[in-house]
Amino acid sequence: MQLEAKEKNISSSNGPGEVKTRRYTFAEPPNQVKLGSGKVLGPIAIAYETYGNLNKKKDNAILILHALSGDSHAAGWHKGDDKPGWWHSMIGPGKAFDTDRHYIICSNVLGGCMGTTGPSSKDPHTGKPYALDFPIITIGDMVDVQKLLIDSLGIKKLLSVAGGSMGGMQVLQWAASYPEKILSAIPIATGLKHSPQQIAFNEVGRQAIMADPGWNNGDYYGAGQPERGLALARMIGHITYMSDESMEAKFSRRLKNGNYNFSFNPDFEVEGYLHYKGDGFVKRFDANSYLYITKAIDYFDLSGDEDLIPSGKRIDAKFLVISFKSDWLYPPYQSREIVKLLKKRQIDTTYCEIDSSYGHDAFLIEIEEQEHLVKHFLRKVYESGSEA
């Protein structure tokens, strides 16, 4: 599907690597996309940022894919920000994703709440936010929308697609949906399918939101977020992003006030930290987006024999698969399952399990080893791609 893109909004930002924030809306016909559910959605706006410059051959573009609560602001600083983009330490001049050599693109996912169409966007048919009229989406739908963006930028083939967690699922989905469009793929801290334990954690998060009377069956726009429910969902999530070991190192049993409260107020630093994280999340993330995106994650399953690489279909992309030892939410064995499937299809695959104590969050923290792996890998990909 080829859509024409209309540039709607350009804002430039301070920071390294010529950070540009853009928002596109696919407004020319066909302005709709067919979803995995069979429903049709449109028009679709896509918010994205770019870092570095697209070369004349347009063969140096890398698409970065964000996780559940991420957005298109992967690197650099926006005015007023107290911290940079979520993968700032990986993207920039001389970094893993080197903006001196590569053109880095990161777009907010479909269903998100940071510029790309999602449940908080205006439904053109009613002029009000979609809320629960927004259709259930899949990781495949997210990737189909990213494909529209890549096409609109005139990029025939991506040098790489890379991301951790849900970002890694999108990486695998790119390989499944558009193998001819990628020269390489870097799935990090992810798996071929969402396991029942992973689904269970998402479901309790959703229940926390939907049990909040403020959620009001999704119809809360204008009235304020279901704050307690959304904060609780985030608190649950955050436990799964850390490890037993990293929590012990960061908090141990230290008390907030030096003594037990002998009440139900948080006693321990770990409790205070989770509350802080939950409260902060409510200010920046839409509760319905949390529901839609977690559901898309739960539906993710490319574990079947014909899913990732259908038999008879050739895929030339090279893979770099990375996992982290202490990640119990997306444990290394799930990455090894990806590697096993790829090797069975004789795909050029590099695998590294990084010895980190940071749990699932490691993909945002363990920069040095990832930088080394990614740089080396991309050089190999670029060189073999130029030869071809």
Place this chain on the structure above:
Amino acid sequence: MQLEAKEKNISSSNGPGEVKTRRYTFAEPPNQVKLGSGKVLGPIAIAYETYGNLNKKKDNAILILHALSGDSHAAGWHKGDDKPGWWHSMIGPGKAFDTDRHYIICSNVLGGCMGTTGPSSKDPHTGKPYALDFPIITIGDMVDVQKLLIDSLGIKKLLSVAGGSMGGMQVLQWAASYPEKILSAIPIATGLKHSPQQIAFNEVGRQAIMADPGWNNGDYYGAGQPERGLALARMIGHITYMSDESMEAKFSRRLKNGNYNFSFNPDFEVEGYLHYKGDGFVKRFDANSYLYITKAIDYFDLSGDEDLIPSGKRIDAKFLVISFKSDWLYPPYQSREIVKLLKKRQIDTTYCEIDSSYGHDAFLIEIEEQEHLVKHFLRKVYESGSEA
């Protein structure tokens, strides 16, 4: 502290091992206990069951200690029950805790909601349920109350104290508080202290309850439970009781209705199961008890050098420490920390890590190996106890 016990309620039940259910209330002065918080609570009722017979020397008594959501109904069947007591497969004639030889006692914990005084009990000062006027309690308080019961039964020394999870914490607390009163101790699937990750899971459970408007700051008696909040707390808990592996074996990605719903209704069997468990829990467990008991667990910490066995204090009890390989809530390393501490104090300790895939729930499921270990251990304890 020696209290006189007044038998208040006797109901006998069908089932093996002469199950007797009794409820005692300590009504004679002093009818109060001093709590770890410094507050005073009383009078205190204790609900307990017994299986088997106390011998004339009163040296064959074993105290079984229950976990967070357990109660005194450890074995046998009550009329109308659709399942027996929670450790039925471990307690009975010829079983691990052999009612042909031993007298088994199991009491509901202080703060509980199954007969022993807790937040849903009537506050004698107001005639209404305590609700949040109930004081914050500790594992030490639970054990102090159990000690009153044991004294009232005329038992000078327990042949053993045994339990898993929070039951295991009470076992350790017995060793710390009353080492002269126990001949042996069997802590299962537990640790010397609650870790920040364990605290974090308890805190999100509490927040789920307290965020439910039906909780009404604890004052919901007569109006019905905060059902959604309590069910959600239980769902969160239940995830931590199983393992990634056991969830995969039991549910994998099987769908409830064979197809995706493309809605926020539960799609997967694992979701349906958690909802079923949550809804069932609401019918039998008091929300405020959940708050009080999880707080007591979070306060548990006997990891200091002088906590479990103060220096200069002799402890003759033998220990059998059991953990389960796939238990990620109370991982085997925490049991090994107990063993390390005991060995350092030259205490006769047997340790076994059982190779189970059932996660934390294994202490309720892996009967064969536990039976073998416990039987052998108790025989050794009984024989050496008789020699002494």
